[in-house]
Amino acid sequence: MLRIPCPHCGTRDEVEFHWHGDAHVIRPGPEVSDAEWSDYLFNQNNPKGLHYERWCHTFGCGQWFNVARDTVTHEIHAVYRMGESPPDIDQ
Amino acid sequence: MKQPYRIAEGGRIDRSQPLNFVFNGKTYQGYSGDTLASALLANGVRVVNRSFKFHRPRGILSAGVEEPNALLGVDYGRGMLPIVRATLMPLIDGLRAETQGCFPSVNFDFMRVLDYTRPLWPAGFYNKVFKWPSWHVYEWAIRQAAGLGRLPDGTDNARYRHMNAHCDVLIIGTGPAGLAAALKVARAGDDVLVVEQDVEQGGSLLYDSVKIDGQSPDEWRAGAIAELQACDNVRMMLSATVVGYYDHNVLTIHDRSAAYRHENAVETFWRVRAGRVVLATGAIEQPLMFGNNDLPGIMLAGSMHQYASRYAVHCGRRIVGVVNNDLGWHSIVALHDAGVEIAAIIDMRDAVNEQLIDRARQLDIDVHVGAIPICARGSGAVKKLEYRDSSGRDKVVDCDAIAVSGGLNPTVHLYSQAGGKLRYDEELACFRPHECRQQVAIVGAANGEFATADTYNIAPRKRSPAKTNAQWIDFLHDVTASDIELAVRENFLSVEHLKRYTTVGMGVDQGKTSNLNALTLFGELTGRRPGEVGTTTFRPMFMPVTMGAIAGNHLGDFYAPAKLLPAHDWHAARGAVFDDYGGWKRPAYYGDDREECIIRETLLVRESVGLLDASPLGKIEVKGPDAAEFLNRIYVNTVPTLKPGKIRYGLMLDENGVVIDDGVFIRLADEHFLVNTTSGHADRIAAWLEEWHQCEWPDLDLVLSPVTAQWAVLTVAGPKARAVLQSLPGIIDLSTENLPHMSFASGTFDDGSVYRIQRVSFTGEQSYELSVPADRATEFFDRVWQAGEPYGMDLFGAESQMILRLEKGFLHVGADTDGSTNPLDIGFGRIVANKKGDFIGARSLKRAEDQRTDRRQLIGFEITGGEETVFAGAHIVTGNGAGRRSEGFVTSACISPTLGKTIGLGLLEGGQGRKGQTIQLYDDGKVVSAKIVDACFYDPDGERMRG
Amino acid sequence: MKGYSTFSLIRNALGGHRFWKPVWRTPEPKDSYDVVIIGAGGQGLATAYYLARKYGIKNIAVLEKGFIGGGNTGRNTQVTRSNYFWPQSSAFFDHSLKLYETLSLDLNFNVMLSQRGVLNLVHSHHEFEGLRRWANAIRINGVDTDIVTAAEVKEIVPLINMNSRFPVHGGSIQRRGGISRHDAVVWAYARAADAHGVDIIQQCEVMEFAISNGKVTGVETTLGKISANQVSIAVAGHTGVLAGKAGFRVPITSMGLQAMVSEPIKPCLDTMLTSPVIHMYVSQSDRGEIVLGGGADVYTSYAQRGGIPLLEENVAALLELIPAFSRLRLMRQWSGIVDITPDTTPIMGMTPVQNLYISGGWGTGGYKAIPAGGDTMAYTIANDEPHSLITDFGLDRFERGVLIDEGAASGVSH
Numbered sequence A: 001m002l003r004i005p006c007p008h009c010g011t012r013d014e015v016e017f018h019w020h021g022d023a024h025v026i027r028p029g030p031e032v033s034d035a036e037w038s039d040y041l042f043n044q045n046n047p048k049g050l051h052y053e054r055w056c057h058t059f060g061c062g063q064w065f066n067v068a069r070d071t072v073t074h075e076i077h078a079v080y081r082m083g084e085s086p087p088d089i090d091q
Numbered sequence B: 001m002k003q004p005y006r007i008a009e010g011g012r013i014d015r016s017q018p019l020n021f022v023f024n025g026k027t028y029q030g031y032s033g034d035t036l037a038s039a040l041l042a043n044g045v046r047v048v049n050r051s052f053k054f055h056r057p058r059g060i061l062s063a064g065v066e067e068p069n070a071l072l073g074v075d076y077g078r079g080m081l082p083i084v085r086a087t088l089m090p091l092i093d094g095l096r097a098e099t100q101g102c103f104p105s106v107n108f109d110f111m112r113v114l115d116y117t118r119p120l121w122p123a124g125f126y127n128k129v130f131k132w133p134s135w136h137v138y139e140w141a142i143r144q145a146a147g148l149g150r151l152p153d154g155t156d157n158a159r160y161r162h163m164n165a166h167c168d169v170l171i172i173g174t175g176p177a178g179l180a181a182a183l184k185v186a187r188a189g190d191d192v193l194v195v196e197q198d199v200e201q202g203g204s205l206l207y208d209s210v211k212i213d214g215q216s217p218d219e220w221r222a223g224a225i226a227e228l229q230a231c232d233n234v235r236m237m238l239s240a241t242v243v244g245y246y247d248h249n250v251l252t253i254h255d256r257s258a259a260y261r262h263e264n265a266v267e268t269f270w271r272v273r274a275g276r277v278v279l280a281t282g283a284i285e286q287p288l289m290f291g292n293n294d295l296p297g298i299m300l301a302g303s304m305h306q307y308a309s310r311y312a313v314h315c316g317r318r319i320v321g322v323v324n325n326d327l328g329w330h331s332i333v334a335l336h337d338a339g340v341e342i343a344a345i346i347d348m349r350d351a352v353n354e355q356l357i358d359r360a361r362q363l364d365i366d367v368h369v370g371a372i373p374i375c376a377r378g379s380g381a382v383k384k385l386e387y388r389d390s391s392g393r394d395k396v397v398d399c400d401a402i403a404v405s406g407g408l409n410p411t412v413h414l415y416s417q418a419g420g421k422l423r424y425d426e427e428l429a430c431f432r433p434h435e436c437r438q439q440v441a442i443v444g445a446a447n448g449e450f451a452t453a454d455t456y457n458i459a460p461r462k463r464s465p466a467k468t469n470a471q472w473i474d475f476l477h478d479v480t481a482s483d484i485e486l487a488v489r490e491n492f493l494s495v496e497h498l499k500r501y502t503t504v505g506m507g508v509d510q511g512k513t514s515n516l517n518a519l520t521l522f523g524e525l526t527g528r529r530p531g532e533v534g535t536t537t538f539r540p541m542f543m544p545v546t547m548g549a550i551a552g553n554h555l556g557d558f559y560a561p562a563k564l565l566p567a568h569d570w571h572a573a574r575g576a577v578f579d580d581y582g583g584w585k586r587p588a589y590y591g592d593d594r595e596e597c598i599i600r601e602t603l604l605v606r607e608s609v610g611l612l613d614a615s616p617l618g619k620i621e622v623k624g625p626d627a628a629e630f631l632n633r634i635y636v637n638t639v640p641t642l643k644p645g646k647i648r649y650g651l652m653l654d655e656n657g658v659v660i661d662d663g664v665f666i667r668l669a670d671e672h673f674l675v676n677t678t679s680g681h682a683d684r685i686a687a688w689l690e691e692w693h694q695c696e697w698p699d700l701d702l703v704l705s706p707v708t709a710q711w712a713v714l715t716v717a718g719p720k721a722r723a724v725l726q727s728l729p730g731i732i733d734l735s736t737e738n739l740p741h742m743s744f745a746s747g748t749f750d751d752g753s754v755y756r757i758q759r760v761s762f763t764g765e766q767s768y769e770l771s772v773p774a775d776r777a778t779e780f781f782d783r784v785w786q787a788g789e790p791y792g793m794d795l796f797g798a799e800s801q802m803i804l805r806l807e808k809g810f811l812h813v814g815a816d817t818d819g820s821t822n823p824l825d826i827g828f829g830r831i832v833a834n835k836k837g838d839f840i841g842a843r844s845l846k847r848a849e850d851q852r853t854d855r856r857q858l859i860g861f862e863i864t865g866g867e868e869t870v871f872a873g874a875h876i877v878t879g880n881g882a883g884r885r886s887e888g889f890v891t892s893a894c895i896s897p898t899l900g901k902t903i904g905l906g907l908l909e910g911g912q913g914r915k916g917q918t919i920q921l922y923d924d925g926k927v928v929s930a931k932i933v934d935a936c937f938y939d940p941d942g943e944r945m946r947g
Numbered sequence C: 001m002k003g004y005s006t007f008s009l010i011r012n013a014l015g016g017h018r019f020w021k022p023v024w025r026t027p028e029p030k031d032s033y034d035v036v037i038i039g040a041g042g043q044g045l046a047t048a049y050y051l052a053r054k055y056g057i058k059n060i061a062v063l064e065k066g067f068i069g070g071g072n073t074g075r076n077t078q079v080t081r082s083n084y085f086w087p088q089s090s091a092f093f094d095h096s097l098k099l100y101e102t103l104s105l106d107l108n109f110n111v112m113l114s115q116r117g118v119l120n121l122v123h124s125h126h127e128f129e130g131l132r133r134w135a136n137a138i139r140i141n142g143v144d145t146d147i148v149t150a151a152e153v154k155e156i157v158p159l160i161n162m163n164s165r166f167p168v169h170g171g172s173i174q175r176r177g178g179i180s181r182h183d184a185v186v187w188a189y190a191r192a193a194d195a196h197g198v199d200i201i202q203q204c205e206v207m208e209f210a211i212s213n214g215k216v217t218g219v220e221t222t223l224g225k226i227s228a229n230q231v232s233i234a235v236a237g238h239t240g241v242l243a244g245k246a247g248f249r250v251p252i253t254s255m256g257l258q259a260m261v262s263e264p265i266k267p268c269l270d271t272m273l274t275s276p277v278i279h280m281y282v283s284q285s286d287r288g289e290i291v292l293g294g295g296a297d298v299y300t301s302y303a304q305r306g307g308i309p310l311l312e313e314n315v316a317a318l319l320e321l322i323p324a325f326s327r328l329r330l331m332r333q334w335s336g337i338v339d340i341t342p343d344t345t346p347i348m349g350m351t352p353v354q355n356l357y358i359s360g361g362w363g364t365g366g367y368k369a370i371p372a373g374g375d376t377m378a379y380t381i382a383n384d385e386p387h388s389l390i391t392d393f394g395l396d397r398f399e400r401g402v403l404i405d406e407g408a409a410s411g412v413s414h
C-alpha cells in the first residue's frame, strides 16, 4: 500500500488519494488540429520508471499536487505543489 | 483414556487439564497445550489424510506452518472448517476433526485406484487427453475429485474486524534471533511491535536445549519476555501471522488470538505501517527424496524433536534417522535423549564429523555414513527402510518411524514479497536473502544463520537411485520426481513452467517443503545449478487467511454504506419504499403496489399537488470575482449574461465532448453562484470542478464549496403548489410576478430559520424547490405537510418523478445519454453555436465525427392504439432475423398515466431528421411499431410550469 | 496437430513416459526473419500460429523477454464470453469464442474450455433497463444471451445472498461463456506454432526498433540485432513502452489488475458470476479454488504486485454476495499489468510506422480474444491491411474521435 506524503497534511495511506495521470500537461487552445487535440485528450506518457503525475488528497485536504513516483518500485521520489516545475530526480 | 505415545514427564503441556476430542468419529484425549497434531500423535494415529491426487495415505510430516498433509476439517463451534493445519490448531475441549478428502474412510479409500494406475496420470495428463468429444464430458468427474475440503454448513457466528497499527520497528518471529532483535530496539527506545504466530513466544527455544549466553533456553526466554513486557514501548502479539508484505513497508497480520473459541470467536486483520521491519522468521527443514518417502511415520527430524520435548510425544517407538547434514544429528540425538530407540542413523554424506559419530556410538546408535535411503516400505504406515550402504550393498532396517533431515531452508517468503532478491548459497544449499529496497533486515535462521559452516556441512540435495517407487517432491499436490523429469523432457525449462506444468509448490502450503527439492532436481536434470534455475516469486498470503477477516466488518450496512435522506425516518413512517439512486436511498414510491402507486403519484402532481424529497440534488456554491468566468468555461451554456436571482439550465461536457451532467445554475449575487447537479453526480462534479480550478485555472479567483448535505430540499409541484407554500408563515410572495419560473429568492421564516426557494420544474408543473437547513429537515417536512393538507397534497417518489419528466421530455443524463452522446445529439446545436469563448469539450465538438448528422440523436416516440407497449432497453431496429440491425435504442419509456399511451425517448441514428417516421422497437424477440414525435409530450409550450 | 490422445497416453505410460517429445524447441535466434512478433503471450503466439498455418509464412520468430505465457495470459482469471454491446465487438469476440469451442481439437491440446455460463447480476429496477438494452443488443448481434429473474439467479447460484446491500434483481446469462485454462491455451498455441516452424525465443527482450524512412527493418534485442520485414507488437502492459521506442504515442495506461484465489474446496459454484455494481467477479476452477477479481488498480504500475485496498474490497464484495465463503481461506493474490484504453476496446492493426503492427490495449479482457486476435492480426500482417473484423479497432479512431465505448455501454469488463 502506497504511503503518500501530502505536501499539506503529511503521510497518509493511498486510499485517501486519487491518481490522475500525467502532470504538466498543457491544455491546447481550440485552434489546434484534430491530431494535436487527440494527443492531449487520449495519449499518455505511461512510462516504466519515473513518472511525474498528479494526485489529489481527496479524502483529506482536497488539494491537488504533483508526485514523482517510480512505476516499477512505487518509490516516491518527490512531492511538489501544483504549478511548480518538476524536480530533477537522480535515480 | 491412555495416550500410548505420550512421554510421562516434561513438555509444555498441562497434564492436569485433559481435553477430549473426536477424530473421524472416534474419541481421543490430549492435554491443554497440545496442538491437534501432537494430540493425534500422542494417540498413535498415523494416517490422518489422503493425498490430493492419488489418495495415498498420509500422516503428519511437520510441526508447523509448512504442514502439507495434516489439513483436516475441524469443528470447535464455528462449523466444520475445512483445510485446517492440525499442526497449528490448538487442542480445544470437544473439538471434532475429520478427514475430508477420502471415501469411504481415511484407512480405506476407493480412489486409491488412481494410485495403482498412477502411470496413466502423469503431470499435465489432462492437457493431452479428454479433448474428444469435449472437455465437458470429463470435467464433472475431475471437479468432484478436486478440492481439499468442503464448504462449512450453517451461518458463520464469528466476528471479523480490521485494525491499524504504526510502529518504528516491526519484529516478526520470536525465536532467539527475534527476541534478541526486539530487546535491542526496545532498549534503544523505539516503538516496537513483536509478532509471533505460535501460541507462545520462543520459536526453537520452546524445544531446543542449546544454551544462550550461558543460560538455559527457558531461563533466557523467560528473561527476555519479561524485559519486553515491562517496556512501555513494546507491544507483543501471539497467534498472529504476518501474511503480507506490501509497498512502503505496510504489512498485514492475521490475528487469531481470539479465534479458537467455541463462541464469540474473533479474527482480526491488521494493517501495520512499519518504519523498519526485522524478519526473524526462522527456517524450515526439508524432506529427503527416496522411494515412498511420503509414508505415514516419515517426519521431519526437527519436528519429531519438537513433538518430543515441547509436547512430550514420541512419533514412533523405533526410529531411523536419515540425514544429509549435522543439524539432523542434533535432532536425532535429542530424540534418543527423550527415550526413543534409534534404530540407525543413515547419513548420505561421504564423510561425517568424527565427534558426531563418537557421540552416536556412545549412545549405542548404529551409524551408516555414505549410505543412501532407497525406499520406505509399509502399508498404511512405514515398517522398514531399504537403504544402500557405502559399499553399495542394499540393506533393510525395521522401524516404525523415520526422521528425515534434508537441511534447512530460510523462511524468506515475506522478504520476497517485499521485493527482496534471493541468492543461492552453495555452501548452505539454499536460497538466502540478498538485497531489498524496502527498510527490512533479516536475521537468524531466516538469513541462513542456522549454523556455522563447520556445524552444518550439508551435502548437496540428491534424489535417491530408487527406480521402482515414486519419490515424492510435493506431498500436497502429489508431484513426484518423475513428474519433474517429464517436464524437463517436454522442454519446460523455466521454473515458472515447471511449477505450472507439474503444479509443484502451487498448493495451499506454497511449496514450503517442496520448492527447494524441486528446484534442485530441476537444476540437476537440466545441467544447471539451483542459482541459475532461480526461484518463483512468493506472493501474499504467507499463510492462507480467513476471507471473513480480510473483509472485516465491511459487509451488510457497512458495505458501500448508503446515504440516507435527512428525513429518512419521516418518509419510512409514511410508507416509502426505498431504492438505490446513485448512492442514496430514496423513496421510489409510497405504498404497496408499485405500478398503482406510481400512477397515483403522477396524477396527483398533474392534477393537484405533490411533495418530493429532493435533498440529494447536488449543490455546489461558487463564489468570487471570477465565478462567472469559471462557470462559463465549464458549461456549454453562456453564464455571464445571467442576472442575479435568475436561473438557467446548463449542460456539462467532458473534454471529449460527451455530456456528463445537467442541471440548473443560479446566480445568487454578482459573484456568487449555486450549481445544481444530478444527485448521483454531486460528489464527482464537485471534485471535477476543484480539479479544473486547482490544476488548470488557479489564476481564477473563486472558491468552491459543496453544500449538498447542508440543505434539505422539499419540492412542491402541481397546480396547487404555490397555494400550499404561500401558506407557510413568513414565506416571500410566490406569485409569478414576484418569483417567475426560473428565478430564485431566499428569506427567513417567522421563527428565524433561513430558507432558499427556487422556482424550477422537473415535472412540467408549477414547482418550487424549498431548501432548508438539513438538520431541521423533519420539522420542515412536517410544516409543509400540514400546509398541504387543505389542498389534498400527498407525497410522490423518484419513480413518478421520472414519469413526469418523461412526459415533459426532460432529459435524464446517464439514461437518455450514454458515454458517447454529445450536446449536438440532444438538440443543443444552437446553444453550442452561440456560445462565445472556449469551454470544456468545445474543441471535440468540431471533429467531423461529432458533427455527423447520422449520429445517434435524441428522439421522442409514441405508440398509439392497441395494447402494445415497450420498455427502456428495447432497440430500434431495421430488418429481421439475421439481417436485423440496431439503429439505436429506447432510453426511457412508460405508459403515460396522463396521456394514456406509451411514450418514450430514444437515441436513433439520424433521429433529428426523422420526425414522423415509423420505427420498429425490438425487445426480447418481440417487435412493436412506434412513431417518431417531438420529444416533449405534454404541455409543449410550458404554460403550466410558468403559470 | 497430432500426438496427444488417450492412446498415446497409455502407450507412453507403458514406456515410463520416456518418449514424449518437447512441446516446443529452444531455438537460437536467426539474424533475420520475415516476421518478428514481440511478446509470447496468447496474442503473440496465436498470431504466429495463424500466420504460419493459414498464410504459409514460415520464417517467423516470437521474441519473449521472460518465458512463454509469463505475462497477463498466464495470470488472468480466464473469463471467456462474447456478449458485447457494439456489433463490431460482438462479431470479433464471438469469432473468438467459436474458435475457442474447437481449439482443443484443432490444436490437439486440451485447453479445458468449460462453458458453464457467465452470469451478470443487476441490483435495481433501473439497472434492469440497462441490462435490457445490453441483452437486446447482444441478441441482435446474433449472440446468445438470456435474461434471468431473481429466482432463476438463486437457482443457478444457490449460495447467493439475495438481500445483500444491493439486492439481486435478476441478471443475464451467456451460457456459451465460461472459463478455460490459461496455461493450456498459451502452451497449445506455442506448441502448434513451433510445430509449424515458428522460432519462439525466450529470455530475449526487444530494446529498440530499427526504423528507416518510416519503415521498420528489425529489432535490437538483448540477444543481438534481428532484422525483419514486418514486426508486430503484442506486449500488453508494455505497449506504451514499445510504442515509445518506435516513436509514437498511444492512449494506454498500464495499471495493475489483481486477482486472488481461495484454498481449493469441493464444487459449490457452478457458474462464472459477475456484478458490475458490486464490482467483483468470481468462479470456481476445476481444481476447486474460488477465483475472484474486480477492477484494476487506480494508478499506473509496472510492478505486478498485489496491494491491500483492492484485496479487502474484492473479498468484501464476494462475501456480500456469497456470505458462505467467509470461513474459506484466501490462499494467494497476484497482479498483472493491463493496458487500458480510454474506451476499453483494444487497439489493433496498423501503426504510424510502416510494416509495424500492433495488438494491444487488451486491458482486462484480452484473454477471451486470443484466438480471434491471433487470427485477425495474422491476416493483417499477411495482407498489410486490417482484417475486416478489426477495421474499427485501429489506433486512428482516437484522432477521429470514433470511440467504441464498451465500458460506457455495458459497464462490464473482463
Ligand SMILES: Cc1cc2nc3c(=O)[nH]c(=O)nc-3n(C[C@H](O)[C@H](O)[C@H](O)COP(=O)(O)OP(=O)(O)OC[C@H]3O[C@@H](n4cnc5c(N)ncnc54)[C@H](O)[C@@H]3O)c2cc1C
Residues within 6 Å of the ligand: C038, C039, C040, C041, C042, C043, C044, C063, C064, C065, C066, C067, C068, C069, C070, C071, C072, C073, C074, C075, C076, C077, C078, C079, C080, C204, C205, C206, C207, C234, C235, C236, C237, C238, C242, C257, C258, C259, C293, C334, C335, C336, C337, C338, C359, C360, C362, C363, C364, C365, C366, C367, C368, C369, C414
Ligand atoms: C489479473 C488479471 C485477470 C484477467 N482476467 C481476464 C479475464 O478473465 N478474461 C479476459 O479475457 N482477460 C483477462 N485479463 C486480460 C488478459 O490477461 C490480457 O488481456 C491478455 O492475456 C493479453 O494477452 P497478450 O498476449 O496481449 O499479453 P501477455 O500475455 O501479457 O503477453 C505479452 C508478453 O510480452 C512480453 N514482453 C513485453 N515487453 C517485451 C519486450 N520488450 N520484448 C519481448 N517481450 C516483451 C511479456 O513478457 C509478455 O509475456 C486479465 C488480466 C489480469 C492481469
Ligand SMILES: [Zn+2]
Residues within 6 Å of the ligand: A006, A007, A008, A009, A010, A057, A060, A061, A062, A063
Ligand atoms: Zn492533504
